[in-house]
Amino acid sequence: MRELFTGEYGLLTLGLRYAVALILPIVTFFFIVFAVIEDTGYLPRLAMLLDRMFKKIGLSGRAVIPLVLGFGCATMATVVTRTLPTKRERLLATFLLSLAIPCSAQLGVILAVLSIHPKAMLAWVMIIGVVFLAAGFLASKVLPGERPSFYMELPPLRWPDPLNIFMKTYTRVKWYFLEILPLFLLTSVLIWIGQITGIFGVLVRLLEKPVEWIGLPKETAEIFLFGFFRRDYGAAGLYDLNHQGILNGRELAVSCIALTLFLPCVAQFLITIKERGIRWGLGISFFILFFSFAVAFVANLLLRGLGAA
Numbered sequence: 001m002r003e004l005f006t007g008e009y010g011l012l013t014l015g016l017r018y019a020v021a022l023i024l025p026i027v028t029f030f031f032i033v034f035a036v037i038e039d040t041g042y043l044p045r046l047a048m049l050l051d052r053m054f055k056k057i058g059l060s061g062r063a064v065i066p067l068v069l070g071f072g073c074a075t076m077a078t079v080v081t082r083t084l085p086t087k088r089e090r091l092l093a094t095f096l097l098s099l100a101i102p103c104s105a106q107l108g109v110i111l112a113v114l115s116i117h118p119k120a121m122l123a124w125v126m127i128i129g130v131v132f133l134a135a136g137f138l139a140s141k142v143l144p145g146e147r148p149s150f151y152m153e154l155p156p157l158r159w160p161d162p163l164n165i166f167m168k169t170y171t172r173v174k175w176y177f178l179e180i181l182p183l184f185l186l187t188s189v190l191i192w193i194g195q196i197t198g199i200f201g202v203l204v205r206l207l208e209k210p211v212e213w214i215g216l217p218k219e220t221a222e223i224f225l226f227g228f229f230r231r232d233y234g235a236a237g238l239y240d241l242n243h244q245g246i247l248n249g250r251e252l253a254v255s256c257i258a259l260t261l262f263l264p265c266v267a268q269f270l271i272t273i274k275e276r277g278i279r280w281g282l283g284i285s286f287f288i289l290f291f292s293f294a295v296a297f298v299a300n301l302l303l304r305g306l307g308a309a
Helices: 002-006 011-040 042-056 061-069 074-083 087-100 104-114 118-142 162-197 199-213 218-229 231-243 249-261 266-276 278-305
Strands: none
Touching (some): 011 042, 011 104, 011 162, 042 061, 042 118, 061 074, 061 087, 074 087, 074 162, 074 266, 087 118, 087 249, 087 278, 104 118, 104 231, 104 249, 118 278, 162 199, 199 218, 199 278, 218 231
16 A cells, blocks of 8 residues: 555655646646636637647637636646537647647746757657647548638737736646546556556557657657646656667657657546547547657658667
8 A cells, every 4th residue: 555655656756746836836837827828818819820720720810718717737628628619629629739738837847957959959849740640630621510610809908917827826726726636646646556456557558669669779669658638747757768868869869759749648538538438539539649659650760760869
């Protein structure tokens, strides 16, 4: 039982300390920035600016709100896709949130890891950006439906109200913490059960072959499994491997690309099933599972060809 509470992935060490000390500050900072932008009245203008580009991927400017919010918490953003007017747009936005939008916790850790490898960071940004646009464009061609229309009244720009910013940030952080902390604790329990039953080891061994196929050492297999429980868990494991000197710049870029595109976390996976139905939820997840490794495989070949090490 000691492992359950104070082990490496215990309720206290991973469930509470990690959630409060690492994730909460990153998420809070994002929600403060989002509240400032929202309170100035700039979000509708951003929606209008991006409307033409978003129409290329089957969305309207209205989708800017859930997609930007996805950089804070993709689970919350998936719920916010309800505001989109058509089923097609809601499905496309959910797909892109699951595929190529890293949450603030994962993004913060990945940027910290890549900060000492500028070329790896550039490769990560470019490839994720291309995947986002290409996947959205192709998905919009596959899914039936009319091109979305978009009209929005633009409110005047104004100075943000500190009280409004505080209340919006407080409400979102409270929601995030109350919803996510139990999932952190549940994740710790699931990892503990997986370790004592041997299931965790079996799953890690199953992932070792695909991981080696994309040019990564087999030690990275474990972080992909953690990434399914919580995206930032995987990124944190990547941080540890980098700190130990196991990964070079190319491997770091490939692993960050694969982790970003990898399966959505458990919370987002369950919300996707709830919002879009079990058929679409499972379909999106299975597609992403294979697609993420395919993109990472191509990225590894490309970076090798360019002489990255």
